Amino acid sequence: MAHYDLEEQEQLDSLKTWWKMYGNLVTGLVSVAAVAVVGWQGWNWYQGGQSAKASAIYGVLEQAVAIGDAQKVKAAAGELAEKFGGTQYAALGAMLAAKQSFEAGDLKTAKAQLTWAADNAKDELKDLSRLRLAAIQLDEKAYDEAMKQLEAAHVSTFDARFLEMKGDVLSAQGKKVEARQAYKAAMEKSGDKPGAGRELLQQKLDSLGDAA
Known part of the structure; x- marks a missing residue:
């Protein structure tokens, strides 16, 4: 029995020595992995939130186009580009706003909106x-x-x-x-x-x- 106790003690001592040498590294790697997982989940949540907000503004833009409210169209498209430029809604909004501007004869604004979409979409x-x-x-x-x-x-x-x-x-x-x-x-x-x-x-x- 003492023989097994001695073996167990040697294994324990080896484990303690290994942990002393590499414990900080392992702890660091685990911490980094945990932060990465949490960060990825947080990013997905953030992206989902951004898309939801952008979708709502795009809906406002569509309604403004339907009633021909040029100022509201410009404002909604501008907000999408400024705050949600990384979403697809921003590019769609710029293109829809450009169409409305073009049909209204405002070529300068139409070109600016299409240029933004061409650069960012x-x-x-x-x-x-x-x-x-x-x-x-x-x-x-x-x-x-x-x-x-x-x-x-x-x-x-x-x-x-x-x-x-x-x-x-x-x-x-x-x-x-x-x-x-x-x-x-x-x-x-x-x-x-x-x-x-x-x-x-x-x-x-x-x-x-x-x-x-």
Whole structure:
């Protein structure tokens, strides 16, 4: 029995020695892990709260758009961008506000809102914002600025639309050869499925005449 007690004592002494050497490190690692878990849960809770608040403001924006209250639209979109810029609602709000501003003839505000969305939105929303901004710049004959938007990196699903818009800009500049190349590339990206978009592209190509 004493033999087993001695073994147990040796194991206990070894454990004490190991803990003396590495105890602080283990405690520190456990503490860091605990803080990380709590932090992650807290972040998720915070993000959920942010999204809920942003959603409520976006609802106010939608109502303001429905009744044509331009000031309330601007205020709601501004609050989303300032306080909840990291949420998808902020980008959606900027784009919706830009549409309302554009239809009201306030192109300056529309461009500012689309520029914010183009700089801060993600993926498809960013690309759609760039396309809409380029369309306004095309109308204003700001061709270089429009082309800058269209040359930015974008998701592949928007390839055809970006190429078509490039064709529009080049055509407006009288660069028929380059415009035809852009339209043809857009046709290739759009695939073989018939549709209104493909028909419009063909019409744009035909309008260029015999450009090589």
